[in-house]
Amino acid sequence: MxxxxxxxxxxxxxxxxxxxxxxxxxxxxxPWAHIDLTMAQLKALITVACSGPLPVGQLGVALGIGKPAASLLVTALVGRGIVVRSEDPVDRRRTLVHISTRGQELVNELLQGRREAASTLLARLDDDDLVALARGTRALVAAAATGSRARSA
Missing domain, CATH: 1.20.5 (Single alpha-helices involved in coiled-coils or other helix-helix interfaces)
Incomplete structure (x- = not known):
């Protein structure tokens, strides 16, 4: 080609x-239309859910905001019970942000809505198209995983 x-x-x-x-x-x-979160709060929730526990400052970097703004954002999410703060066991000066059980349930609900919509569409494909899409999707996941490993190295 x-x-x-x-x-x-x-x-x-x-x-x-x-x-x-x-x-x-x-x-x-x-699936996210009924969630009473600002866009910044939703971005923070998804970031913590995907990245695992993060220092507040690192969350700010990931979201493109300063540490004071990230701290305010985390305070709002803690108030909603969506994330929790804990002391960093390695560096007690830092605060880590973890997703809470309630926050994980919210993320799961969002993902489930996407799964249901995708499942409906996939069921409409004929067998050959479904096989081709599955092959392409696996290749795309492999390419993304390779890129992710290269960035973290």
């Missing part, structure tokens, strides 16, 4: 993914 053909195929996949996102947002109940 030529470089141009590959670039065109990548662009087509990106456009198709965007179209799929728009169609799925317009045709189903949004």
């Amino acid at each position: 030529s470089t141009l053909d590959r670039a065109q195929l990548i662009e087509q996949v990106m456009q198709d993914q965007q179209q799929l996102l728009y169609l799925s947002l317009g045709s189903s109940r949004l």
